[in-house]
Amino acid sequence: MIHYRLRCNAEHEFEAWFQNSSAFEKQAESGLLSCPDCGSSEVSRALMAPALQGTRREMVPTPADAPSGEQKQVATQALALKQQLLGLRRKIEENFDNVGDRFADEARKIHYGDSDARGIYGDTTPQEREALADEGIEVGTIPWLRDDA
Known part of the structure; x- marks a missing residue:
């Protein structure tokens, strides 16, 4: 690292x-x-300043609560x-296009050729994700952090 x-x-x-x-x-x-x-x-x-070792051997004590x-x-x-x-x-x-809670429906339309292929994102329930997987439609899930989180 x-x-x-x-x-x-x-x-x-x-x-x-x-x-x-x-x-x-x-x-x-x-x-x-x-x-x-x-x-x-x-x-x-x-x-960045390089990390240099000093010539002093003693260690400066740190507070017990220091990380x-x-x-x-x-x-x-x-x-x-x-x-x-x-x-x-x-x-x-x-x-990508935000399709909101219509994600599962839009993913199916794209998968079956009923809609133009494009990148989409939105919301699904665990049941919808499982149903998509059962149909062979690959989707990914990422943590969706707020900017202020």
């Missing part, structure tokens, strides 16, 4: 973890990264995942 400080085109800075540097590049190029402050998908790496390194890492990864999901949501909203 690699930790980057990122900056959007509005100069907001935030942090995220990536599998490696090429994972960052791929996500940035595909517009999957977004600023948690303004939602901009124009994100680049910001300048552990593992807790900080999990929180940072959760924030990065949230940013990716919000970016995915924006891409879907920009490029």
Whole structure:
């Protein structure tokens, strides 16, 4: 895992973890990264100070209630995942038709050729998703986060 400080085109800075540097590049190029402050998908790496080991051997004590390194890492990864999901949501909203609660009906029309093939998104019940799967109609489910979540 690699930790980057990122900056959007509005100069907001935030942090995220990536599998490696090429994972960052791929996500940035595909517009999957977004600023948690303004939602901009124009994100680049910001300048970071290197982590240097000092010559002093003693450790500075931390308060007992301070988060552990593992807790900080999990929180940072959760924030990065949230940013990716919000970016995915924006891409879907920009490029697909929202058919609302008619999703199952529209998916069937497209599958059986009664409607032009196109990307759609909307709402289904678990029963509707199961019925679509039984008919061989593949659909995906993603967490639909609110921008303020």
